[in-house]
Amino acid sequence: MGLHSFREYDREILEEGLGADVNVVIAIDGPAGSGKGTLARQLAKRFGYTYLDTGALYRAVALALLEANGSVKNERDLEVALNTIKKNLTPELLKSNLLRTEDVSQMASKVAAEPFVRKALFDIQRDFAANPPNGAAGAVLDGRDIGSVVYPHADIKIFVTASPEVRAERRYKELQLTGTSVDYDVVLAEIVERDERDKNREASPMVVAEDAFVLDTSSLDAPEAFSHAMDIIRAQFIDATDEK
Ligand code: C5P
Numbered sequence: 001m002g003l004h005s006f007r008e009y010d011r012e013i014l015e016e017g018l019g020a021d022v023n024v025v026i027a028i029d030g031p032a033g034s035g036k037g038t039l040a041r042q043l044a045k046r047f048g049y050t051y052l053d054t055g056a057l058y059r060a061v062a063l064a065l066l067e068a069n070g071s072v073k074n075e076r077d078l079e080v081a082l083n084t085i086k087k088n089l090t091p092e093l094l095k096s097n098l099l100r101t102e103d104v105s106q107m108a109s110k111v112a113a114e115p116f117v118r119k120a121l122f123d124i125q126r127d128f129a130a131n132p133p134n135g136a137a138g139a140v141l142d143g144r145d146i147g148s149v150v151y152p153h154a155d156i157k158i159f160v161t162a163s164p165e166v167r168a169e170r171r172y173k174e175l176q177l178t179g180t181s182v183d184y185d186v187v188l189a190e191i192v193e194r195d196e197r198d199k200n201r202e203a204s205p206m207v208v209a210e211d212a213f214v215l216d217t218s219s220l221d222a223p224e225a226f227s228h229a230m231d232i233i234r235a236q237f238i239d240a241t242d243e244k
Helices: 003-018 036-047 054-067 075-088 091-095 102-111 115-130 146-150 164-177 184-200 222-243
Strands: 024-029 050-053 138-143 156-161 213-216
Touching: 024 036, 024 146, 036 050, 036 138, 036 156, 036 222, 050 054, 050 115, 054 075, 054 091, 054 102, 054 115, 054 138, 075 115, 102 184, 115 138, 115 146, 138 146, 146 156, 156 222, 164 184, 213 222
Parallel strands: 024 138, 024 156, 050 138, 156 213
Antiparallel strands: none
């Protein structure tokens, strides 16, 4: 079977399981460095769906706040930062390297703990999932709480995880490739600190949704993780179709 027809076959399975006329939503959640972003992008490409990196939304608010010298404790500053990103939100901004610094990462998890910010960003995420841009037949969103809070009715939910050591190693290698000199132990400490904040905040903490499939990528590379995810999706939809 050629690559093209194999892709068509995957799509057919999804459509048979779901009904061809519905908009498919795939939720990929997990902590930093779990490989959720790579997996979500690959799935979106495979099925021809649009992809949203929801962490980038929190990062964009954090960057706007840092650039305005605002405080995360000041609601007015947060409001200004939110308005700035609502006006300037483009696919280019969401991919920008400016969002990938350690300062922005830490600030993103602080702004993400503010219910006021989360609520404003929920609307953007839900609208994207329900009406994927460019008329796509579905959307893939990655984040921390997509399957649990943002879109609990998502058709497929995968929670991607890996040990903190493996995640820190991945992040460390990424930083080395960009020429940033860092200490592995510092990267690990920052990952653990961000996990703690994301898991223990009151406003939609990072949790595994009840009906999510857990995919541990500690000993998997990206192609292996993708192949496991495809197995999960096929199993779910072949089973769903068989039960009809
Ligand atoms: O996924 P990423 O590391 O880019 O996310 C940055 C921060 O944004 C996370 O540490 C988390 O606090 C927050 N976030 C969130 N909910 C999401 C996505 C990200 O709280 N759906």
